[in-house]
Amino acid sequence: MNNTDSSGPSPQQCINWFRNSAPYINAHRGKTFVLMFGGEAVQHSSFHHTVHDVALLHALGIRLILIHGARPQIDAKLELQGVHTSMLGGIRLTQRQALGPVLDAVGSVRLLIEAQLSMGLANSPMYGARIDVVSGNFITARPYGVRNGVDYGLTGEVRSVDTAALRHQLDHHHVALLGPVGYSPSGEVFNLVAEDVAVHVAEAVQADKLIFLTTSQGIEENQHILREMIPNEVDQYLRGKELDSELLRYLDAARRACRGGVRRIHLVSYLEDGALLQELFTRDGSGTLITQDPYEEIRQASIEDIGGLLELLRPLEEEGILVRRSREKLEQEIAHFAVIERDGMIVGCGALYPLPDEDDSCTSAEIAGLAVHPSYRRSQRGSELLEFLEKKAVSRSIRKLFVLTTRTAHWFLEHGFEAVGIEQLPKSRAALYNFQRNSLVFCKEI
Numbered sequence: 001m002n003n004t005d006s007s008g009p010s011p012q013q014c015i016n017w018f019r020n021s022a023p024y025i026n027a028h029r030g031k032t033f034v035l036m037f038g039g040e041a042v043q044h045s046s047f048h049h050t051v052h053d054v055a056l057l058h059a060l061g062i063r064l065i066l067i068h069g070a071r072p073q074i075d076a077k078l079e080l081q082g083v084h085t086s087m088l089g090g091i092r093l094t095q096r097q098a099l100g101p102v103l104d105a106v107g108s109v110r111l112l113i114e115a116q117l118s119m120g121l122a123n124s125p126m127y128g129a130r131i132d133v134v135s136g137n138f139i140t141a142r143p144y145g146v147r148n149g150v151d152y153g154l155t156g157e158v159r160s161v162d163t164a165a166l167r168h169q170l171d172h173h174h175v176a177l178l179g180p181v182g183y184s185p186s187g188e189v190f191n192l193v194a195e196d197v198a199v200h201v202a203e204a205v206q207a208d209k210l211i212f213l214t215t216s217q218g219i220e221e222n223q224h225i226l227r228e229m230i231p232n233e234v235d236q237y238l239r240g241k242e243l244d245s246e247l248l249r250y251l252d253a254a255r256r257a258c259r260g261g262v263r264r265i266h267l268v269s270y271l272e273d274g275a276l277l278q279e280l281f282t283r284d285g286s287g288t289l290i291t292q293d294p295y296e297e298i299r300q301a302s303i304e305d306i307g308g309l310l311e312l313l314r315p316l317e318e319e320g321i322l323v324r325r326s327r328e329k330l331e332q333e334i335a336h337f338a339v340i341e342r343d344g345m346i347v348g349c350g351a352l353y354p355l356p357d358e359d360d361s362c363t364s365a366e367i368a369g370l371a372v373h374p375s376y377r378r379s380q381r382g383s384e385l386l387e388f389l390e391k392k393a394v395s396r397s398i399r400k401l402f403v404l405t406t407r408t409a410h411w412f413l414e415h416g417f418e419a420v421g422i423e424q425l426p427k428s429r430a431a432l433y434n435f436q437r438n439s440l441v442f443c444k445e446i
């Protein structure tokens with residue numbers, strides 16, 4: 001029976017997609033993401049897609065804090081009640097008579113989001129998923145005050161974030177939902193700028209990601225979406241521009257968060273169905289990422305890396321390029337491995353196994369299990385791993401490196417290795433040589 005729907009992806013495409021996303025699913029599990037969206041996104045017809053994606057991220061073990069804005073809803077309530085407020089530099093001046101409509105609007109948006117997340121997600125891929133949403137007095141605020149002679153009234157700014165309370169909720173698998181209001185210790189309520197709440201919360205909880213959902217696909221220059229920007233590039237981009245659009249306000253908030261220690265800030269479209277998932281679970285993403293620099297390090301492996309290592313090595317073992325190692329063997333041998341970690345994902349690895357000589361000294365070692373994820377090859381990562389392992393060898397007074405390979409001979413030749421006979425291997429290793437595999441042996445003096 002053929003179940004293929006000619007309009008949709010084939011089962012094989014689905015399987016490939018799932019396999020390619022697996023490393024990202026693994027890397028994001030247990031991480032904390034702050035997701036900010038304005039009131040415009042909530043009232044847009046695409047909001048149910050956003051809610052489904054939130055449910056999916058939650059189901060995948062991501063710790064979520066949602067921050068919502070409510071500008072259009074506040075504008076509508078103010079108009080309805082005949083209260084006029086002015087905006088200065090993107091910030092509303094909240095006189096006392098405006099506070100009622102502001103709270104009405106913020107409260108209704110929050111209830112609407114809570115309702116959407118409580119629907120049991122009928123008619124969606126996440127049908128039956130249950131999400132416990134928690135709102136609360138997580139934000140302490142203070143008055144924005146009088147600036148340049150202008151009194152901002154009950155407009156406030158974030159004074160502190162109750163990180164312990166937020167973490168407690170996340171630890172209990174709740175999704176936290178915060179709006180653009182905060183409370184003062186004297187019991188007053190302040191109208192806050194939602195993106196400021198997002199930045200402060202992301203910094204306070206040391207979020208792994210801060211994501212702004214916006215109408216644009218990302219930051220555009222010369223009709224191209226800029227995939228990655230560092231804060232200095234954002235400075236240049238924003239120079240001389242008024243922060244008069246949601247996108248530019250988010251970009252400004254993103255550079256502040258980045259400088260405040262949030263590693264990765266994403267601007268992603270909520271209009272395009274699936275853009276958020278594409279950004280998080282595919283290599284090329286879909287929006288703009290603001291980051292200090294791509295976080296990547298080469299280091300000694302630890303037991304926590306086993307899951308990532310298995311995902312990297314399994315396909316190569318199945319192809320017969322690398323020798324198969326069970327999880328148990330990998331656990332036993334983890335101290336021999338070095339890894340390259342990029343944004344929480346293991347993208348490269350290699351091992352150095354000391355080879356005892358007959359007199360029990362150890363002057364040679366074998367390089368094995370050298371691998372770089374196919375999406376990250378040809379950027380010197382393989383060479384860097386080899387260099388890292390060579391340095392480790394030198395520090396242990398090892399003089400000779402061996403490698404046994406079936407398909408990567410030329411790569412090692414180009415890295416200073418020379419072909420040698422099996423008899424050159426230390427006896428302990430030669431005894432284990434697998435004649436069926438018939439690997440070529442290479443050696444390098446270091």
Ligand SMILES: CC(C)(COP(=O)(O)OP(=O)(O)OC[C@H]1O[C@@H](n2cnc3c(N)ncnc32)[C@H](O)[C@@H]1OP(=O)(O)O)[C@@H](O)C(=O)NCCC(=O)NCCS
Binds near residue numbers: 367376379403409
């Ligand atoms: C070998 C490997 C680790 C290199 O990783 P990498 O990050 O791409 O390495 P570098 O960027 O330092 O080097 C890339 C260069 O090596 C070349 N190269 C890659 N694999 C090669 C091979 N099997 N034979 C010859 N050259 C090879 C690439 O073509 C590229 O050169 P080019 O840009 O001039 O064409 C990676 O290709 C890999 O994981 N291969 C599969 C696993 C494997 O074979 N491991 C070795 C067994 S111990």
